Amino acid sequence: MENLPLEGALAVTFVRSLLAHANIVGIDATAAEALPNVQVITAADMDLGPFGPPPFPGLNPGMGHPLIAVDRVRFVGDIVAIVISDDRATGADAAELVSVDYDPLPALVSPHDAAKDEVLLFPDAGTNLATRTGSPEHDEKLFDGCDVVVSGTLVSQRMAPCPLEPRSAAAELGPDGRITAWLSTQTPHQDRMVLAGTLGLDPAQVRVVAPDVGGGFGAKMLNVEEVLVAWLARRLDRPVRWTETRSESMVALPHGRAQRLDFTLGGTKDGKVLAYRLESLQDAGAYPVLGAFLPNLTGLMASGVYAIPRIEFEGRSVVTNTTPISAFRGAGRPEAAQTIERALDVFAAELGMDPAEVRRRNFIPKDAFPYATVTHAVYDSGDYAGALELALRSVGYDDLRDEQRRRRAEGGATQLGIGISTYVEITNGIDETEFGEVEVTPDGGAIVRTGSFSHGQGHETTFAMIAADRLGMPVENVTVHKGDTDEVAKGTGTYGSKSTQIGGAAARLAADKVVEQAKQLAADYLEASPDDIVLDPALGRLHVAGDPAIALSWADLAARASADERLAELKAEHEFKSAPSFPFGAHVAVVEVDTETGRVELLRLVAVDDAGTLINPLIAEGQVHGGVATGVAQALYESFVYDDDGNPLTATFVGYAFPSAADLPSWEAVEMETPTPLNALGAKGIGESGTIGATPAVHNAVVDALAPFGVRNVDLPANGENVWRALQEAKA
Amino acid sequence: MTKIALTVNGSHCEADVEPRLLLAYFLRDELDLKGTNVGCDTTSCGACTVLLDGESVKSCTVLAVQADGCAVTTVEGLAQGDELHPVQQAFHERHALQCGYCTPGFVMATVSLLKENPNPSEAEIRDGLEGNLCRCTGYHNIVLAVQAAARAGA
């Protein structure tokens, strides 16, 4: 919001806790308020309750997230005071001068320890368990009939989302008492409802405008900062603006992953998997929010692309003194894929079977769709064997195995590893609805208004293409509007890889309605029956069937309608709701591991990602590229780490290993389209697929490289140190 | 406060600035050139890259006072009227941007890279862009855009 010309805006700077867990004894703002025009606000000055409503039912009600710490801080980064100043530099100076007297408490950083309930972070809640899912019951007979049973643990490590644009918010109280909030968000309409609810306002009194947003990846949904900015605008009756620094964002913007998965998998000696037990321990962070529910998705997707007849799943989410966990590109599904793919490889190694072959023996067959897994997911369409074959062919699998054999025989210090993942993921995972409106403009073009909110996904192009195609207009004549709750009536926003399949579908259906309405209007003007009017989409003309000379172009129709004040008849909206769809794919990673230093270099990554019909292949491929980079980053580079006192050790881009182009190869994205029957476009979501497929492929490749050394597992990220440690352990 | 005089995108400008003001914020807040973005605190992400006397620098790690007497080029200074600079054109055509926040930095770093190495290999491009971070694109199309710009003689 630093780009917004906001006359007279005050700067907001948050004073944040440097301790992970402490009682607040007192706050002295005297020195800070001695700076010119500085005002300091604390919980004592505020009359707002906990942040609400809670994202989903089922969270421990005793673990509410206050907008500002009242008497206790629970993670490094927790807000304890707000500095208001004329400019950001003074705000930074004043924030340092706010003196907070803390009484430190022991910090709980490990979810494993938190789960013991020995130290309670919310004493009144009686437990550190925020929520649970699945069942703790173990069937003694689960692995009956299994010749081979393997088990292991995978820690899907905490990651920071790192959108290149840190968050920013501004708010202004209008003369009519309405609040306008400009937010760096993925969900403007939902934010409006929550802001209204939290501030005790009618939603009509709140306008949210999301301008250009520099990336979100699931983390940019309303958080306490945005509510506080809106509250401040009302309280101070002045426009206010806040922009977080990167160091601030690294601790204050919610994190992702942080699940520990314990798995046991059993099957026959012929490689058929019979049973799978998965236990997930989710670190929810200091205040449970959306992240606490991710194990629900992990459990739902536990069986992946395989027809596994018996599955047990339990998920527990516990609070710790760390940054809260929310959704981050994949949100619960990478964890499922990472584990089942690792488990399959461990199973394959135990059997001495090629990992591709083991997978073939367990795929849900192509003709079995819609397919209901025993975890109650209903997969719409898929061709898992086809995806794997395509990926293996594209990478030249057999030649790679030959080369690997040669290099192993030669015994050099650097060795090749080949890793496979075959995955399925759930998009539009909570059956959502999206809003689309199409309006013909006086010059014969069109505006699409969508409740989706593109922040890099290119809906401006894709949805314009969809509408232009249905209307028969040149795509340059169609513009897409989004992000302003005053202009777009409804919306859910963009996350969960759902936008094209519900937002694009809604726009398509709205465009179709406009065409029908246009036929009515054209019939009037052409003095024909509406049933006799057809649209020629190639020429963008409505004409009498069989007599193309009697026609009106969109420009003609719009001009006449405009003159007759009937343009509103060329406007329609549609809300489209759909069940989840299940994109899938196969990735193959080729790595070179320096077995002396442990260093891993990713040489190639072939990605087959099938998301049904691709409206704009260039944009879809871009989503795969970006998704894959994040998946690889989790496999090889990134990990957000705390010390035992809850101090973040990786809170800048120096400590946190976010890779550059020099650390990654080019991607080999291979197209495959198996349409879904769930919407007229045949489209599923693709935004998170690359991430979900890539991490297990790379992880498996590293372990594969080290197999001759007796290594069975490498901790994520599989960087030099973790590879070296795995080699040391195998020698011991 | 310290007086500075410099050329920005070919135009002369003078200002009185606090010594602690970073060049990035001088460009954004004093000159209203919002194209240069700040993405980190540790000189890591490169979103703030501009040209200082023709060489790429991270404007978040240069004080405005250090730019006194220098020529600064920001992303706003690349296009000629409505005609995009070949690097900009290549980024556009190759879909080398998604959210666009890191893009001005990548474009400026590319202009500097191609000036020093007009025909870089893929490895040289990737190494040449090691100072710029992107979360959206996975870098693949950025590399293609730089190659296209090089072929276009950027």
Add this chain to the structure above:
Amino acid sequence: MISTAFEYARAATVDEAVALLGRDEDAKLLAGGHSLIPALRLRFSRPSLLVDIGRLDDLRFVREDGDRLAIGALTRHAELVRDPLLTQHCAVIAEAAALIGDPQVRHRGTIGGSVAHGDPASDLGTILLTLDAELVARGPGGERTIPAAEFFTGPFDTALEHQEMLTEIRVPKATGTYLKHVRRAHDWATVGVAAARVDGRMHVGLTSMGPTPLRARSVEAALADGASPADAAAHAADDTVPPTDSSASGEYRAHLARVLVRRALERL
């Protein structure tokens, strides 16, 4: 983030810079700014006055001086990379400079600034220590030459007095190599190893293995006794205190040092 406020003065000559430093005990020199400004932004450093020496262009040079090369303290890393004299006579400096940070950083950072910062993770610091370089400093009392072995006194601490500034660095013509293990391309060294043949003896230096750049004296002694690269390299971590931090553990660093010393020696 935003730095605290400070005064600013630009020096037109070295003597002026020295005098300005004398004005205030919390004054600091500003050269390329790529060690200082990051520290300012995170408020790790809070100087009262910055003395800008960035315009002292007569301190940007590489000259031949018999069997040594003289490098001006304000020569930028990018200039070191391209310099023909360095490439011909002391290529290890040009090669190491090419590994520092990224192109934008290399356009601004200077050898003097990098070394005077006293960072144990400084690649050039290690190289100069390995080459037994001489660092020329000017202060209120005049000029003095500090041997590299005496220059690095502690983490971010050097033998420079408050009112001294580096003007020149003298290095021998030497063959050498620098191996830098990093997590990501533009990172500081997890471990760096410099090896160079100086006056017929093999010198080995280590980056990020202790509170300062270090010489691997045990390795050098073993080599002088006729040990093979592999046997000598086993001593790489002797007498070191490799740190444990968010990049790596001390244990792993020690292991890397042994591997990289062996590889560096084998390369030469």
